[in-house]
Amino acid sequence: MDAVRVALLREVLAGTQWPADARRFAGSLRRCAAPAGGSLLLVGTEQYEPWHLAAHLVDEAAWSGLPELAPTLVRHRVPAGAPPHLSVGLGRLEGARRGHTLLVVAPDRPGEGLLERVHGARRAGATVLSLDGGDPDLAALAHDALSVRESAGELDLDTVQHLVSAAAGENSLPEQRGPRRLRDRLARLADRLTAPPPSRW
Secondary structure (H helix, E strand, C coil), rough: CHHHHHHHHHHHHCCCCCEEEEHHHHHHHHCCCCCCCCCCCEEEECCCCCHHHHHHHHHHHHHCCCCCHEEEEEEECCCCCCCCCHCHHHHHHHCCCCCCEEEEEEEECHHHHHHHHHHHHHHHCHHHHHHHHCCHHHHHHHHEEECCCCCHCCCCCCCCCCCCCHCCCCCCCCCHCCHHHHHHHHHHHHHHCCCCCCCCC
């Protein structure tokens, strides 16, 4: 069964630059989120909340032995009664400074309010990474960006987020490396790409 899922994944990605691009971007994410680097903050736009990516990064943090990959999800609106890990509002960005990493996921143009907060965090010394739909203003603020232009026939942003989260955990402990480990990771990623979305994180 693993072999079938891996073959399907390879067929989807064959001949594209996405595996290499995802690995490069994930490498930036790993370096910035390293224990010496501080907190990883994950934020989307007012219309798009990257809770799915947050859940996968939490999984990768556990599977790979890299707890620093588990992000704090920063939300534009926090509903009453939300659990603590889903109760962090935009005010958290105002406390971002050197040693913090801000990962922005924006399929469409982010609002001016978010751009101002991201700019403020960068000015305060935070590292800004962006997974986006090609917005030039966000790209100008980011220290590293991976843009997905679906209109150009590229993969969709959700699929690229899966690739990035899986690649982020590749820097695993030595005893976890090897063919079996890699096959397991590819099988998990294929599962994600071919299964319905999980229940709300």
